[in-house]
Amino acid sequence: MDWEHGVVRPVAFDRLGQRYRRYRLADPLAEEAMAGSLRRWGQLSPVVACVRGDGLELLDGFKRLAAARQVAGSTSLSVRVVELDEPLAKAAILGLNRGQRAARELEEAWVVQGLVRDDGLTQVEAAHLLGQHKSWVCRRLALLERLSEAVVEDLRLGLLGPALARQLVRLPAGNQEAVLALTRRASLTAQEVGGVIDLLHGASPEQAAFVLAKPREALRQVNGVPTALRDPRLSRAGNWLVKHLTQAADVLTRLEQWLVSPGERELADRDRRIVEPVLLHLGDQASRVAERVLGPAVLREGRRP
Structure with missing residues (x-):
């Protein structure tokens, strides 16, 4: 059959090849949700396929094809046909999904590997085709080729x-x-x-x-190695609070060390008088934060958490 570039037409399921399916991750939950949408609303947008020989190979719409097969009485999908060579077809797999959600990094890596190892593009050529920097291509290749x-x-x-x-x-x-x-x-x-x-x-x-x-x-035990950004014992809110309290404590520790150093860091009496209200306000703020976090009963009893 002659397939005209850009034309949208119904195509039976068994006429849609899935050789490019290997560049996409499966998402069974999304397929079930899509099946529900197809039952209620029908197909709202065409899938995209490229011409290969006498048939078509899907580039975008694997989830819709899997979902459509779950819908009783459904035997075909509306398909937009495009004519693309192999490198452009792989680039289209990412490009067609970029506006819907951030492409998963492993899918990007599969496409990059296909362009470089299967199609023989250099990393610079692959980066240009995908609109990315060469370092981006290197990182994606490393995900597959340097991992067990x-x-x-x-x-x-x-x-x-x-x-x-x-x-x-x-x-x-x-x-x-x-x-x-x-x-x-x-x-x-x-x-x-x-x-x-x-x-x-x-x-x-x-x-x-x-x-x-x-x-x-x-x-x-190693100086300069950062501590954990997230404590698995804490909730998201708890981690946010600990992060900022730790930052505040670090600032106060540096101030204390600065104050005990000799020389130009010695404060004059007038400095202390001007700084006093700032320190008192800081102490009041710290007390209010502690009361909101720990509760007034804990503070009254002088207990530590």
Whole structure:
């Protein structure tokens, strides 16, 4: 059959190939929701497919095709036909979804790998085609080619986030699964994992064993290694509060150290008189915050949380 570029027409399910399905992540919950939408409203926008030989291959609409097959009496979809070569077809997979939601990083990595390894594009050419910088292409390739197969599978299944995967890329593939297991066991953040990996580089076997056994204690013993951004024991609001209280406490600690230093940091009496109302106001604010967080009863009894 002759397929005219840009024309929208109904196409039977069995005429729609899914060779590009491997560049997209499955989303069963979204497919079920889409099936409900199709039953209620019908197909609101056409899927997109490119011409390959005498047939069509889907580029966008895998979720709608899977959902439509769940709808009784549904046998075809409205399809917009486009003529694209292989590199442009892969680029279109990302481009057609960019306005709907942020493309998942693993999907981007699959497309980049297809362009560079299968189609023979250079990283610069792939970056130009996708409208990205070469460093973006390098990072996407690393997600697939420098991670162990087990870690890539966890990433594909949504069990592992891109931020943590980027940290694991810094390790040899043989060590990634051990650190990933440690991350889950100790509920480490991606930032903490980065610190652990820093400690493991060049560590002796004894040092590495200590880091893997007690990662947070090891991080605390090393100056300049940041502490966790998130405490898994706390809610989102609790983490926000602790973050800002810690920042305030750090400022006060630096002020205290500044005040005990000799020389030009010695305050004159008139300085103290001018600063006094500011300090009193700060103390009142601290008391009000403590009362709202801990409750007045705790403060009256002088108990510590």
